[in-house]
Amino acid sequence: MGSIHFLSVIGLEKRRYGNTNIYLSVVGFGGIAVMNESQEEANRLVAKAIDRGINYFDVAPSYGNAEERLGPALKPYRDSVFLACKTLKRTKREAEEEMHQSLKRLHTDHFDLYQLHAVTTLEEVNQIFSDGGAIEALIEAREQGLIKYIGFSAHSEEAALALLDRFKFNSILFPINWVCWYQGNFGPRVVEKALEKGAAILALKTMAKRRLKEDEPRKWPKCWYAPVESFEEAFMAVRFTLSLPVTAAVSPGHAELLWWMCDAAERFKPLSDDEKRAISNMSRGLEPIFSSKQAT
Numbered sequence: 001m002g003s004i005h006f007l008s009v010i011g012l013e014k015r016r017y018g019n020t021n022i023y024l025s026v027v028g029f030g031g032i033a034v035m036n037e038s039q040e041e042a043n044r045l046v047a048k049a050i051d052r053g054i055n056y057f058d059v060a061p062s063y064g065n066a067e068e069r070l071g072p073a074l075k076p077y078r079d080s081v082f083l084a085c086k087t088l089k090r091t092k093r094e095a096e097e098e099m100h101q102s103l104k105r106l107h108t109d110h111f112d113l114y115q116l117h118a119v120t121t122l123e124e125v126n127q128i129f130s131d132g133g134a135i136e137a138l139i140e141a142r143e144q145g146l147i148k149y150i151g152f153s154a155h156s157e158e159a160a161l162a163l164l165d166r167f168k169f170n171s172i173l174f175p176i177n178w179v180c181w182y183q184g185n186f187g188p189r190v191v192e193k194a195l196e197k198g199a200a201i202l203a204l205k206t207m208a209k210r211r212l213k214e215d216e217p218r219k220w221p222k223c224w225y226a227p228v229e230s231f232e233e234a235f236m237a238v239r240f241t242l243s244l245p246v247t248a249a250v251s252p253g254h255a256e257l258l259w260w261m262c263d264a265a266e267r268f269k270p271l272s273d274d275e276k277r278a279i280s281n282m283s284r285g286l287e288p289i290f291s292s293k294q295a296t
Contacts, residue, residue, distance in 0.1 A: 011053035012265055015247045017082070018170055018200035020149075022112075024056040024082055024248045026268070027261045028202065031059025032222055032253035034069040042069035045255055050077050052262045058173075058202075058250050059106070060086040060117055061098055067105035075107050083108060084173075086117035086153060087134065090127045095137035099146065114138055114147040115173060119159045129166055153204065157292050160190045164197045173250070175290050176203035178240040179210060182283040184291030195245060203249035206241040207234060207257055210286040222253030225289045231260055238264035240279055243271040 014023035029049045034042035046057075059070050067085075074081065085102045089095040099114060116128060116138070128134045141147045153173035154160040160174055172194050180186040194201050207227045212218065220227055228234045238261055241249050249265075251258040271279070 012262065013268065014053075014055070017149075017247055019198065020170075022082060025054045026242055026246075026248050027052075027054055027258070027265050028056040028058050028084075028248045028250040029054050029258065030251040030253055031057060031066040031070050032063040033066075033251065033255055033258055034073065035064040035066040035222065035253065037069060039069060039072060042073040046070070046073035046077070049258070050081075052259075054262070055080065056082045056084070056248050056250075058084040058086075059102075060088075061102055061105075062086075062088055062117065063253075067102055071106040071108070078108055082112045084113035084115060084151075085111045086115040088117045090116075090124055090134050092132050092134060092136040095134040096141070099137065099141060103146070110145060111147045113149045113151050113171065114141065115150070115171075116152040116163075119152055119154045119163060120156045121159060122162055125159055125162045125166065128163075135167060151199075151202070154190075155290060157186060157190050161193055164190075164193050164199060168197070169199050171200035171202055171247070173202040173204055175205040175208070176201070176241045176244060176246055176249070177205045177208050177289070178237055178279050179208065179283045179286045180205070180288040180290045181240070182280040183286060184288035186288060186290045186292045189292070191244060200247045201245060203241050203244075203246045205252075205289060206249040207237055207252050207261065208289050209233065209237075211289050220252070220254050220257070223257075227252055227257060228260075231263065234260040235264040235267065236279060236282075239268060239271055239275075242268050243276075 012025040017024050059066050087095045087098045089098050138150045149170035151169050151171040208225045209228050210226050228237050251261050
């Protein structure tokens with residue numbers, strides 16, 4: 001199903017981002033981890049992530065005050081990391097405004113990757129590519145050196161497939177998750193299309209286990225789903241995602257889950273066919289957070 005070029009290093013493996021000479025740590029730092037934390041705690045988390053070998057950071061304006069916290073925390077390391085940001089705006093003017101606001105909050109003069117965030121419907125896709133649509137802002141920003149690469153995140157296969165057909169994106173950010181894959185048949189078509197189009201694959205929701213039940217309290221406040229419940233499950237989930245042609249997987253919003261991901265990735269080895277069957281069996285009875293059979 002395609003191959004990933006990687007560097008074996010002490011700590012986290014690094015995989016090549018598309019056809020560039022950039023190598024990303026297989027675990028990306030999800031910026032929501034610093035949301036609602038003190039600046040001191042944000043600084044500590046980022047410094048620890050750097051020590052663990054993480055060089056890929058992802059954030060968005062919709063993550064509360066995460067940009068305000070991540071900017072100062074990341075400033076000492078900015079030249080040595082790959083910083084990705086996103087916009088929920090669908091018009092050129094609004095996307096431009098939001099991008100400049102994010103650049104200011106994050107204390108940087110450019111983004112390595114800027115992404116259309118959480119595209120879900122074909123109506124959004126059409127708006128993005130209409131006259132005065134958001135894609136125009138991203139193309140102009142790339143020409144001006146404000147961003148290096150253009151990508152998108154999506155929570156529906158329909159939107160992801162349509163986007164890949166409309167533009168040569170450098171990468172996609174998409175849920176690549178064991179329960180969604182086996183119980184929702186969600187992901188295989190998008191992975192295949194991304195490989196066909198030459199887009200690097202960045203993964204979301206690696207650590208998700210199932211949808212929360214009605215009135216079920218959140219054990220992890222920054223997760224709208226129920227994540228894996230033990231390191232053993234985390235190890236299995238990370239191995240599933242990284243066994244696919246995925247460059248890197250972005251962590252959930254809690255530091256404890258981030259460190260589980262790092263520990264799992266450091267011990268990574270590709271799944272055997274028997275292990276894939278075992279994981280498929282383990283996923284039975286779990287309700288996937290995304291499914292190709294349902295509207296998302």
